[in-house]
Amino acid sequence: MNGTADVSAIDATDVARRLGTSWVLRGITLRVAPGEVVGLLGANGTGKSTFLRIVATLVRPHAGSLRVCGHDVRTVPARAREAVGYLAHLPGLYDDLTVRENLHFAAAMLDRRRADAEAALVRVGLERAAEQRVRALSSGMQRRLAIARLVLRQPRVALLDEPYSNLDAAGIELMNSLVSEWTGDGVAALIVLHELAPAVGVLDRTVTIVDGRLAPNVHDHQRHAGAMLRVTG
């Protein structure tokens, strides 16, 4: 959580990606500063999640350049990967392991202590469900466990794909408090959203993908105020 002020957390220039013969993304240019929270909006199928997966180094761009914390995702994807934490639409958990075992596995993979995993468990309020198998959890609790894994990861760039889905009011509050904590530590966040309402208190600005490009109107939000302050473009 030590973002460097003079290097953009995300620096994308004309990032494009095609699916088969059609271009899903036609040229996304976006800079996100350390500690900044950007909401990514757009209709279904406009490529929001694809862009997030490109930033996460899970999908390669077919054109354009992209740096994450100064690391080029094409030439040094492993370095870029170390900086990101990705909360995907699917939780990515192991159904036959318990909640605790899932986090201990993540701790082993991330070279964290088991005590850190236990702390993450408490942070998301799953300590009472620690011995339950994941397949017995509700989708909301699975979401919380995926968030705990993200907490354990301590990313410098948090990539959140519809993080509020399946979460109740307390879960939404938890997610927002985590985002606020992270940004206070210089962590940038790029959040794919279908609804603006749950995130409006933490967003610095929103951008919208239309026809594979960022729409010219970019709304800037003042964090915690929930009010739209400026419209540019």
Added chain:
Amino acid sequence: MPWRDEWRRARAIAWKDLTAERRSKAVFNSVIALAITILVLFGFALGPDAQALRDAAPGVIWLAALFAGVLAFNRSYQTEIEGGALDQLVLYPGGRRAIFAGKLMGNFVLVASTLAIVVALGVILFQVDLPAQWLALVAILFFGCVGLVTLGTLYAAMASRSRVREVLLPLLLFPMLVPVLIAAIQATKSLLGGDLMHDAGAWARLLAAYDVIFVAASFLAFDFVIEV
């Protein structure tokens, strides 16, 4: 020490796979059922001739292990893909080879357990006498299993992102496994046929050489196989 980090990650992946399998038994039960079915069907097909059964036993045992292994290899990545866990797995820091090593260890335990049961059943059903050099037989089974699991784990990763992975894996894997299977079957046949490690030893050395080549090549190739 980077290699210690990689080793820790590999062990974590193997532990995760084996713990999940120990609880669900989803793969083991189906793999064992398939292996037993193959043994019994070949037994019926070959008829009551005891010598014919004994001659065919090494081939049938390795074919049963091969078909059962394919189920296990496919399943080891399917569980990662179904819930989106593969994305998280490849996003963990460190080299991708730790993923291969972890999957390899997990699959090896599963296939080796299956092979042990298949051999025990094969000895009974095909009326095979166990050789006096049973440690040599264990060594040949070990080397054969390493070759089978190494290539199976690599090619299952290659096929894992395809929608037709169940069909694709055997198409990719079987031709590559021909040298391993020939060496394993011949070594097992020589040993069960009372060979005093002459032919069996030569085949076992060839099998070990294949293992070294395939393990090294698979570790080198895995980064490219799993990379987006």
